[in-house]
Amino acid sequence: CCLSGFVDEKTASEIQSFFDSANTPIVTRAVKQVVETIQMRSKVLKRDSKAIEEYLSQY
Template identity: 80%
Template sequence: MYSQDNVRMQDAYIGFGGCASSRVGRDIVWRFLQKNWIKLVERFSENSRFLIVFVESCLSNFVDEKIASQIQSFFDSANISTVTRAVKQVVETIHMRSRVLKRDSKAIEEYFKEK
């Protein structure tokens, strides 16, 4: 998908974002991104808005603090300044989601037990 000229640049992230909306899909997209980051940068150029949207739409739904650390480490070593702000926002979002889940998980569990 990312290497084909028949997919418009502004649409290329949509399939990945859809896949990342599920728990299993998020892991698949994250592994894909790690394995193919250099190719994505080459295809869509380091200054492309695509890279920012790709990071935001494909990584922001994680809830695991360990994944947040992995994402931060990966992009620290990738050293692509274009996505620095997006990565920071994604990591903050993951930390926030993790805190909310820890705080509310018992109440959510009780709610569904009652139903």
């Protein structure tokens, strides 16, 4: 899905709010999966950002 590339909690919340208010039951499952993916990526980024930054600073 085109929305799954986002990685921050704010965007996940905005996407969820938009589709909740749009009353689109046909895409509810897909939206839920996208929001979960974004939230997971956000947590991984927060957890690993320091290590990634340290690694990349070597190059």
